[in-house]
Amino acid sequence: MNETPLIPAGVKRCSKWQFSLWMAAVTAVLLWGVYAMFLIWYKGLNQTNMNNAYGFALWIWADLAVIALGGGAFFSGFLTYIIGKKELKNIINFAVIIGFICYSSALLILAIDIGQPLRGWFIFWHANVHSMLTEVAFCLSCYFAVLTIEFIPLILENPKIDKVPFFHHLGHNMHGIMAIFAATGVFLSFFHQGSLGGVAGVLFGRPFAFREHIFIWPFTFFLFTWSAAACGPCFTILVTWITEKITRKKLVKDSVIQLFAKISGWMIITYIIAKTIDTLYWAFVTAPGLGFKLMDFYASPTYNIGLLFTEIVLCGFVPGLILITKRGRENSFSLMTAVILAVIGVCINRWVMVLQVMAVPVLSFNEWYTYMPSWQEIATTVLPVAYGLIVISLAYRYLPVFPQEKELNPID
Amino acid sequence: MKVARRSFLSLSLGVAAGVTLSPLPWKLMDDISIWTQNWPWTPVPEDGEISYAQSICTLCPGGCGINVRKINNRPVKIEGLKEHPLNKGGLCPLGMSGLQYLYGPSRIQSPLKRVGKRGSGNWKKITWKEALADVSEKLYDLRVSGRPQALACIASTDRGTVPKLIARFLTAYGSPNFIRASTAFDSLEQAIYLTQGQQGTPGIDIENADFILSFGTGILDGWGGASRMCNLYGKHNSTKKIIQIEPRLSDTAVCATEWIGINPGTEAALALGLAHVIIKESLYNKDFVEYVSFGFDDWTDEDGTVHEGFAKLAGSYPPDKVSQITGISKTKIVSLARKFARASKPIALAGRGQGSVPGSIDECLAIHSLNALVGNINRTGGVSVIPGPDYAKWPEVKMDVAASKGMQQPRIDGAGGKQFPNTQFLLNRLPEIINSAKGESPVQALLVADANPLYTLPDTAATKKAFNRIPFIVSFSSYMDETSAMADYILPNHSYLERYQDVPTPAGLARPLIGLAKPVINPVYDTKHVGDSFIQIAKSLGGFIENAFPWDNYEAFLKESLDDQWDELNNKGFIENKYDDLPAPLAYSFNTVSSKFEFYPTLRNNPKNKDVDVLPAFTPVPIEGDFQKFPLVLIPYDSIRLAGNYIANSPFMTKTIDDTVLKQQTVLVEINPITAKKLGLCEKDKAVLITPKGKADVKIHLYEGIMPGVLALPRGLGHTAYSKYLADKGVNVNDLIGPIKDPSSGHDMAWGIRARLTKA
Amino acid sequence: MKEKNNHTKRFGMVIDLDKCTGCGSCMVACYAENNVPFRVDETNKLDSLSWLVVHKITNGKPYPNTEICYLPMPCMQCDGIGKHGHSPCVSVCPAVATDYDHETGIVSQIYTRCFGCRYCMAACPYHARKFNWWDPVWPADMKKYLSPNVSPRMRGVVEKCSFCFHRYQQAKDKAFYEKREELYEDEYQTACAEACPTGAITFGDLNNKNHAVYKLKKDPRAFRLLERLHTNPKVYYLTSKSWVRRAGDNYLANEEPGKIKQEMVHGH
Numbered sequence A: 001m002n003e004t005p006l007i008p009a010g011v012k013r014c015s016k017w018q019f020s021l022w023m024a025a026v027t028a029v030l031l032w033g034v035y036a037m038f039l040i041w042y043k044g045l046n047q048t049n050m051n052n053a054y055g056f057a058l059w060i061w062a063d064l065a066v067i068a069l070g071g072g073a074f075f076s077g078f079l080t081y082i083i084g085k086k087e088l089k090n091i092i093n094f095a096v097i098i099g100f101i102c103y104s105s106a107l108l109i110l111a112i113d114i115g116q117p118l119r120g121w122f123i124f125w126h127a128n129v130h131s132m133l134t135e136v137a138f139c140l141s142c143y144f145a146v147l148t149i150e151f152i153p154l155i156l157e158n159p160k161i162d163k164v165p166f167f168h169h170l171g172h173n174m175h176g177i178m179a180i181f182a183a184t185g186v187f188l189s190f191f192h193q194g195s196l197g198g199v200a201g202v203l204f205g206r207p208f209a210f211r212e213h214i215f216i217w218p219f220t221f222f223l224f225t226w227s228a229a230a231c232g233p234c235f236t237i238l239v240t241w242i243t244e245k246i247t248r249k250k251l252v253k254d255s256v257i258q259l260f261a262k263i264s265g266w267m268i269i270t271y272i273i274a275k276t277i278d279t280l281y282w283a284f285v286t287a288p289g290l291g292f293k294l295m296d297f298y299a300s301p302t303y304n305i306g307l308l309f310t311e312i313v314l315c316g317f318v319p320g321l322i323l324i325t326k327r328g329r330e331n332s333f334s335l336m337t338a339v340i341l342a343v344i345g346v347c348i349n350r351w352v353m354v355l356q357v358m359a360v361p362v363l364s365f366n367e368w369y370t371y372m373p374s375w376q377e378i379a380t381t382v383l384p385v386a387y388g389l390i391v392i393s394l395a396y397r398y399l400p401v402f403p404q405e406k407e408l409n410p411i412d
Numbered sequence B: 001m002k003v004a005r006r007s008f009l010s011l012s013l014g015v016a017a018g019v020t021l022s023p024l025p026w027k028l029m030d031d032i033s034i035w036t037q038n039w040p041w042t043p044v045p046e047d048g049e050i051s052y053a054q055s056i057c058t059l060c061p062g063g064c065g066i067n068v069r070k071i072n073n074r075p076v077k078i079e080g081l082k083e084h085p086l087n088k089g090g091l092c093p094l095g096m097s098g099l100q101y102l103y104g105p106s107r108i109q110s111p112l113k114r115v116g117k118r119g120s121g122n123w124k125k126i127t128w129k130e131a132l133a134d135v136s137e138k139l140y141d142l143r144v145s146g147r148p149q150a151l152a153c154i155a156s157t158d159r160g161t162v163p164k165l166i167a168r169f170l171t172a173y174g175s176p177n178f179i180r181a182s183t184a185f186d187s188l189e190q191a192i193y194l195t196q197g198q199q200g201t202p203g204i205d206i207e208n209a210d211f212i213l214s215f216g217t218g219i220l221d222g223w224g225g226a227s228r229m230c231n232l233y234g235k236h237n238s239t240k241k242i243i244q245i246e247p248r249l250s251d252t253a254v255c256a257t258e259w260i261g262i263n264p265g266t267e268a269a270l271a272l273g274l275a276h277v278i279i280k281e282s283l284y285n286k287d288f289v290e291y292v293s294f295g296f297d298d299w300t301d302e303d304g305t306v307h308e309g310f311a312k313l314a315g316s317y318p319p320d321k322v323s324q325i326t327g328i329s330k331t332k333i334v335s336l337a338r339k340f341a342r343a344s345k346p347i348a349l350a351g352r353g354q355g356s357v358p359g360s361i362d363e364c365l366a367i368h369s370l371n372a373l374v375g376n377i378n379r380t381g382g383v384s385v386i387p388g389p390d391y392a393k394w395p396e397v398k399m400d401v402a403a404s405k406g407m408q409q410p411r412i413d414g415a416g417g418k419q420f421p422n423t424q425f426l427l428n429r430l431p432e433i434i435n436s437a438k439g440e441s442p443v444q445a446l447l448v449a450d451a452n453p454l455y456t457l458p459d460t461a462a463t464k465k466a467f468n469r470i471p472f473i474v475s476f477s478s479y480m481d482e483t484s485a486m487a488d489y490i491l492p493n494h495s496y497l498e499r500y501q502d503v504p505t506p507a508g509l510a511r512p513l514i515g516l517a518k519p520v521i522n523p524v525y526d527t528k529h530v531g532d533s534f535i536q537i538a539k540s541l542g543g544f545i546e547n548a549f550p551w552d553n554y555e556a557f558l559k560e561s562l563d564d565q566w567d568e569l570n571n572k573g574f575i576e577n578k579y580d581d582l583p584a585p586l587a588y589s590f591n592t593v594s595s596k597f598e599f600y601p602t603l604r605n606n607p608k609n610k611d612v613d614v615l616p617a618f619t620p621v622p623i624e625g626d627f628q629k630f631p632l633v634l635i636p637y638d639s640i641r642l643a644g645n646y647i648a649n650s651p652f653m654t655k656t657i658d659d660t661v662l663k664q665q666t667v668l669v670e671i672n673p674i675t676a677k678k679l680g681l682c683e684k685d686k687a688v689l690i691t692p693k694g695k696a697d698v699k700i701h702l703y704e705g706i707m708p709g710v711l712a713l714p715r716g717l718g719h720t721a722y723s724k725y726l727a728d729k730g731v732n733v734n735d736l737i738g739p740i741k742d743p744s745s746g747h748d749m750a751w752g753i754r755a756r757l758t759k760a
Numbered sequence C: 001m002k003e004k005n006n007h008t009k010r011f012g013m014v015i016d017l018d019k020c021t022g023c024g025s026c027m028v029a030c031y032a033e034n035n036v037p038f039r040v041d042e043t044n045k046l047d048s049l050s051w052l053v054v055h056k057i058t059n060g061k062p063y064p065n066t067e068i069c070y071l072p073m074p075c076m077q078c079d080g081i082g083k084h085g086h087s088p089c090v091s092v093c094p095a096v097a098t099d100y101d102h103e104t105g106i107v108s109q110i111y112t113r114c115f116g117c118r119y120c121m122a123a124c125p126y127h128a129r130k131f132n133w134w135d136p137v138w139p140a141d142m143k144k145y146l147s148p149n150v151s152p153r154m155r156g157v158v159e160k161c162s163f164c165f166h167r168y169q170q171a172k173d174k175a176f177y178e179k180r181e182e183l184y185e186d187e188y189q190t191a192c193a194e195a196c197p198t199g200a201i202t203f204g205d206l207n208n209k210n211h212a213v214y215k216l217k218k219d220p221r222a223f224r225l226l227e228r229l230h231t232n233p234k235v236y237y238l239t240s241k242s243w244v245r246r247a248g249d250n251y252l253a254n255e256e257p258g259k260i261k262q263e264m265v266h267g268h
């Protein structure tokens, strides 16, 4: 009997044996994370090194970071379906998968992070509409649903599934209406990315995070959405590049990458200018008004002024400038340097907005708070990475993720 | 096949959508969320009828009024009694956490008999009948062997009917060795006796004093009834001046009007220096000194020998010399002396911290002399003597031959003997005496009631060695404390909330105030009032001993003792004497040889003890250790959040301790940053603290509020017994410090020890 | 006879730092009143459950000029910006597990609603909120002293000082039976205020002219912690020491406490 192959036609994949070995390795890491996860659920959050001063820590950073990095999904959807940048169709599948991984990870992390996981339901059941987290939770869940819907047609394209007429038609019909979901996704993303910015910005008891006047609304919202839109694509490009290196194949044409990079570059530049304005106003008006000078916030060995420089100049202006110049984009070394810097930049930003907010002493007689995550926290943070690798590996192997792959890598 | 699969899938999707849109999953989610609130291991306290029971707190000698809130007769909270004149509704943290003692894991729940090696923690539960029979038999055998005096009893106090009952038992049995733990009040008591010829509790009228010159007394660190002192401070802190003199910024120093750092152990020199200025500038109370004092000026006795008077002694302590000794500037000494003498009701206090160490008699006399210089003796706002409680007369103890022979033996601790004629009890000497005895221990049986000497006595190792030489030890403690852990039998007392106990005038209070602690709950465990245990042992010993106890039980004894006060006490909880009842100024005639206040305490002229000068000159206490090997000085400090005595810390109190005092299981030693820098030590560094008596692992806490060169450790940590909530936390400072015998009183006068600190 | 209840209450506290000796009774009273559990090792103050923490602050000067001040900190029951219950912590809670009670001004905490996201902890600059990192355990027979008026908390939720709200409810119930609308000042007192042996803590209705706190909050020694953040606390402090007052907020080198323009000093 001639079985329908599991692997899409016209592409070459590594041997089953090689693939299994790789999967076994990643699964081992995953299981380590899963074990830590169950420890945390079974024994409680005492398994972490969080404390009453550090109520938000590694996980919330990981949450914010993956959501920012997953921003490539909504932004590519926005560019493809709403702005009409059709070339980006060649990378949008991958952007959606990365987005799906990021958002499912974000939800999982949240479920681990809360002290009473089964009561997470109360966010929806007893929602406080004034809370940024409520907005985040709603939009996150809805957007995750949208990403799932965006992911499904791709799954349905697997040759074996596609053979089932129902799925074939379902996939076809879903493709037809994908623009609507993409638009919904963009709408939801604008909201929750923005709300995540608000999570820290509204903390008027935390002068390091707090912003006033227009710098709270719309600025904190705008900055988070904008930075996710700016750096999310960089993450998509980075993961694509890594995938290409691992598979030793060109998967997306340079023109597509460069277009994506160019848009990202302009986004980064505009974002970082806005961020600079925000920082200057905060440093010279907001903070002194609350009795702080800028250096009060950078008076610890860990949190020194170098961090601010790295975030804004090294990982902001530098990649932005590289990406908006043609020469910078075309040289693959400078392109990838810029992409990596941008990804680091947005991660630092989220780190600072979560962990430094907790570390800075507010009462004059408090000290800088320090915190080192426990292995359980690290394992559960690595868990989504392993999970992501598994999903990407499976998707790459069994789904026609990269429309240009066949053209770029003809068999024979 | 295809159709079936397709319709199956459609059906599944339809069902999924239907279920999602139905209320089912949403309701289910809510139920699940609510389940997590009903975890069976999160207790749900039983509700019921509220009632209150009033009593007196006996966790320390403070004697505060408490109001116990109960639900269905189950005590749930201890509150301060608003009507009580001392604490007025407030309570110290010890009193506040009382219910943790009632129900705590270190309670002894039934009589126990040791089965394993001593101290191994192997016990057998026995019945009260067995316990009392065994103990009685042992005591009977000891007595029959002709050595009733080899029975000793240690108690924390000799005041109140319980210690009186125990002492009575010993008398009938034939042992003079009832031994009470000593405190700084013993020294003051002796100083008062020597200068005024009066016996009784020292009354220190802080309530009415306006200038408190404290030579390290922890008036806000747990001294003299923590709640009373705090209450007074809160009410008067803007009107009373408190001058705190000590080398460490204690909580008392923190709250004081002025804190003056002093070289440790030089307080007596300062007192004499202040006297010098007061006398030189003629600021003393002329009436008092001229008409009712003796030995101020030089005097000539009947033999024509000229004796130096106090003024001349003080004359040899001019400010520059005193400044050299104490490290306090000359100008400060002079201005302090003037402020003290010019205050309307100044009072000078001796005794460091909570006053757990008696201290040097010379020092106490020098400080007490300041009170006399300003004439603040036996008057409002000064120092007076409160007579003991006025118990109804009990029938006299008839002694058989064995008893009277035993009672004629000298006390084992040497108190009241030729060497220390003015001292009543010398618990601190007991370990040394037992350890140095040739042959068998002079103590053959030891009863311990409301005391924990294996923790509270200095030089724990020596105490332990001594206890190991005592063949038979009985503890009456409610808790598995260090002494109980070393006992052969434990006959557990009711906890303080389950028993009757009279509370005589709290230490230091300048007016009589008697309280009655009452059971607020039926005994939770199989325990017995220590008074009943003694009465029952007496009854089984039979003969004259039995006859000495004509009461059925302790309650009957107590009722009879309190006589016509019983009803009022039982109803109201306390009987208060107002200040108006205090003697008028100078009303007392002193019972001294001269019938005056003796600056020159004639009674101290002891031909049997030539080491002692009569006048209280300043002689540095020879603290142990060689300066070369031990360049630093270690002093213990008291904290109101730590119970340093026979009642150990509650889990709640331990919870309040700062992490600069205890971190995990390690204690932090306080050290000035300058000293630490010289030793290359930083905050939280691990270090080893070594004294001539022992060594301990510590961590470093840099504290600006301590004199350079001085180290401080808290009292109240380092327990080895009780429960995991208390044991093995830090070190017992008594492991590191040894007693130093005062040559005139025999009391322990050690204020510290030399030490060295090395980085671990 | 019914007395008229003609104003909104704003229960608050005035803590006289000149009187506080740091004895810690208030902390213990709070544990005992509110069924606060304890653990074998409580020396990590960052994971210890304590609704009231007595801080020890210092002027930092070397021996012998060192000074120390004890500073008891319960929940400040912040009124927040605009005094409409926009407390830092309340507005952020996604599940309304903590709320501002407009009748009393007390910030509540509903343990059975809280799902432990700890956003409120991040929001509170006073570290008044504590998380139940462990299941509460009472050894031996200690469960027997638990009070039925405050429910023991389960693992995984946040708790904090409630101004002993259950005492308010009990006082209200009593007043209701006695047909009174108004409570007497001494009828509703917090456990810590009652226990404090120095009387450093005064509690009452900041809006009621007849209550002691009404006058005390206007004492020239009065200040609140972190007033510049507009948290608008209902816990006031009194001190006569300028360095203590300075330690109560953040100031630039050239700024003088008390001379900073603030819209909301002293609330009403």
Ligand SMILES: Nc1nc2c(c(=O)[nH]1)N[C@H]1C(S)=C(S)[C@@H](COP(=O)(O)OP(=O)(O)OC[C@H]3O[C@@H](n4cnc5c(=O)[nH]c(N)nc54)[C@H](O)[C@@H]3O)O[C@H]1N2
Binding pocket: B058, B059, B155, B156, B181, B182, B183, B355, B356, B357, B448, B449, B450, B451, B452, B453, B454, B456, B457, B458, B476, B477, B478, B479, B480, B481, B483, B493, B494, B495, B496, B497, B644, B645, B646, B647, B715, B734
């Ligand atoms: N070096 C040094 N020596 C000291 C001290 C010191 O700090 N350092 N402290 C001194 C002082 S101040 C004192 S008070 C003595 C005391 O110190 P000790 O006299 O040595 O203490 P104990 O009286 O042995 O312990 C009393 C026992 O009574 C038991 N008990 C059980 N239930 C109750 C109860 O409900 N109420 C009471 N009251 N007791 C109960 C306790 O378990 C405890 O073990 O030691 C003095 N000696």
Ligand SMILES: Nc1nc2c(c(=O)[nH]1)N[C@H]1C(S)=C(S)[C@@H](COP(=O)(O)OP(=O)(O)OC[C@H]3O[C@@H](n4cnc5c(=O)[nH]c(N)nc54)[C@H](O)[C@@H]3O)O[C@H]1N2
Binding pocket: B060, B061, B062, B092, B093, B094, B157, B158, B159, B181, B182, B183, B184, B185, B186, B189, B200, B201, B202, B221, B222, B223, B224, B225, B226, B354, B355, B356, B387, B388, B389, B424, B507, B508, B639, B640, B641, B642, B643, B644, B645, B646
């Ligand atoms: N938070 C907290 N508070 C505490 C403590 C604590 O650890 N933590 N410790 C408590 C303790 S144990 C103490 S000792 C206090 C400090 O206060 P201390 O007063 O030092 O207490 P006592 O030594 O019990 O005082 C009683 C003294 O009165 C004398 N006395 C009175 N009447 C008579 C009499 O008729 N005959 C004789 N012979 N003597 C009499 C005795 O010398 C006896 O020692 O602080 C207490 N408060």
Ligand code: SF4
Binding pocket: B057, B058, B059, B060, B061, B062, B063, B064, B087, B091, B092, B093, B094, B095, B096, B225, B226, B227, B228
């Ligand atoms: S001072 Fe003493 S008597 Fe008063 S409450 Fe405290 S422990 Fe009890």
Ligand code: SF4
Binding pocket: A205, C074, C075, C076, C077, C078, C087, C088, C089, C090, C107, C123, C124, C125, C126, C127, C128, C129, C160, C231
């Ligand atoms: S002190 Fe903290 S917990 Fe209390 S109301 Fe203010 S912000 Fe909320």
Ligand code: SF4
Binding pocket: C092, C093, C094, C095, C096, C097, C098, C113, C114, C115, C116, C117, C118, C119, C120, C121, C157, C158
């Ligand atoms: S931890 Fe509880 S109270 Fe705090 S914000 Fe989250 S749900 Fe609300």
Ligand code: SF4
Binding pocket: C029, C030, C031, C033, C034, C051, C052, C074, C075, C160, C161, C162, C163, C164, C190, C191, C192, C193
């Ligand atoms: S008001 Fe009540 S809950 Fe708040 S700290 Fe005081 S005792 Fe605790």
Ligand code: SF4
Binding pocket: C019, C020, C021, C022, C023, C024, C025, C026, C027, C054, C070, C072, C195, C196, C197, C198, C199, C200, C201
């Ligand atoms: S109980 Fe009173 S004196 Fe003691 S620490 Fe608390 S506020 Fe200060």
Ligand SMILES: [Mo]
Binding pocket: B183, B356, B645, B646
């Ligand atoms: Mo004591």
